[in-house]
Amino acid sequence: NAGVTQTPKFRVLKTGQSMTLLCAQDMNHEYMYWYRQDPGMGLRLIHYSVGEGTTAKGEVPDGYNVSRLKKQNFLLGLESAAPSQTSVYFCASSPGLGLLDEQYFGPGTRLTVT
Amino acid sequence: GQQVMQIPQYQHVQEGEDFTTYCNSSTTLSNIQWYKQRPGGHPVFLIQLVKSGEVKKQKRLTFQFGEAKKNSSLHITATQTTDVGTYFCAGQRNTGGFKTIFGAGTRLFVKA
Numbered sequence: 001n002a003g004v005t006q007t008p009k010f011r012v013l014k015t016g017q018s019m020t021l022l023c024a025q026d027m028n029h030e031y032m033y034w035y036r037q038d039p040g041m042g043l044r045l046i047h048y049s050v051g052e053g054t055t056a057k058g059e060v061p062d063g064y065n066v067s068r069l070k071k072q073n074f075l076l077g078l079e080s081a082a083p084s085q086t087s088v089y090f091c092a093s094s095p096g097l098g099l100l101d102e103q104y105f106g107p108g109t110r111l112t113v114t
Numbered sequence: 115g116q117q118v119m120q121i122p123q124y125q126h127v128q129e130g131e132d133f134t135t136y137c138n139s140s141t142t143l144s145n146i147q148w149y150k151q152r153p154g155g156h157p158v159f160l161i162q163l164v165k166s167g168e169v170k171k172q173k174r175l176t177f178q179f180g181e182a183k184k185n186s187s188l189h190i191t192a193t194q195t196t197d198v199g200t201y202f203c204a205g206q207r208n209t210g211g212f213k214t215i216f217g218a219g220t221r222l223f224v225k226a
Contacts, residue, residue, distance in 0.1 A: 035216075040123065042202060042218035043157070059215075090156060102147070103204075103214075105156040 001026050004106035006091050012112045013081040021076040021109050023091030030096025032074035033058070033103065034066060036087040043090065049074055050096065081113045118205045120217030128225050133190040135220035137203035146179055146186045147204040151219070157202060193224050 004025045013019055023032065030051050035043040045058030047066040055066045063085060065077045074093075078085060089109045094101035117140045127133050137146065145164040149157040161170055163179035163186060170177045176189045186205075190197055200219040207213045 040218060042120075043204075043216040045214070045216075092157075102159045102162065103149075103157075105158070107156050 003027065004091055004093055004104050006089075006106040006109050008109060009107065010110045012114065013078075014114055015082060017081050018077070018079050019081065019111075020078075021089055021091075021111075023074045023076070023093075023106055024072055025074075025093040025104070026072065027093060027095075027104065028071070029093035029104070030071075031094045031101065032068065033092045033094075034064070034074065034076045035090045035092065036060065036085075037090060037108075038087050046076065046089075081111075083113045085111065086113045087111060118203060118215045118217040120203055120220055122220055123218065124221050124223070126223045126225065127193050129195060130192050133193050133197070133222055135188050135201050135203075135222075137186045137188075137205070137217050139184045139205045139215075141184070141207065143183050143205040144208045145206050147206070147214075148177060148186075148188055149202045149204065149216075150199050151202065152199040155199075160201075190222075193222070195224050195226050198222060198224050 007022045033048040034046040037043050044060045046064050047058050049055045049068040052071040067075045091106040092103040094103045119138045121136050147162045148160040150160055151157045161177050166183050167181045168179040174191045178187045200221045202219045203217045205215050
């Protein structure tokens, strides 16, 4: 099993450009999440999904959109990138056991917006 | 809103010294999880605590959940260079829906 994979690993965007980050998991997990990690601020939840076809906003959703058309994939879109979106983005998945879920993280995508 | 505060932000220790990081929530938690992130890596699940006053051990690591379920700690005995990284707590609440909040993490530096 590959676990949770993310593409791309690195990306540099100009302000105003758009891009999509792809997350894939092969563990048949119900829940998937997108976080951003900034120095000194830990992990902040952007959006999450509790099942195929469903998504919900997290703590910092503005400027991002997501889609979960297939159970194994969770896409994060930036419609018009801003320098404030420079960050490391982590995708995670969990079995969907509710409060007793362990989250499995992908390797991360380092995004720089100039 | 709910906050999970973690202290200290950084800790430098000499190899062999002990280390403790503390996690405090503004609200009662249903459970708490701990993760470790090595430099340049991704967070990896360590453990979960559910019961009030629960204590769990993993070799040199001791995890505690407070009686009021609003705080938690991770203690490492006799640190080693392999302990280097950032330790995150993640508190969960049952608010009728999913709610997990990560602390900002404590970055541990170990000098050989």
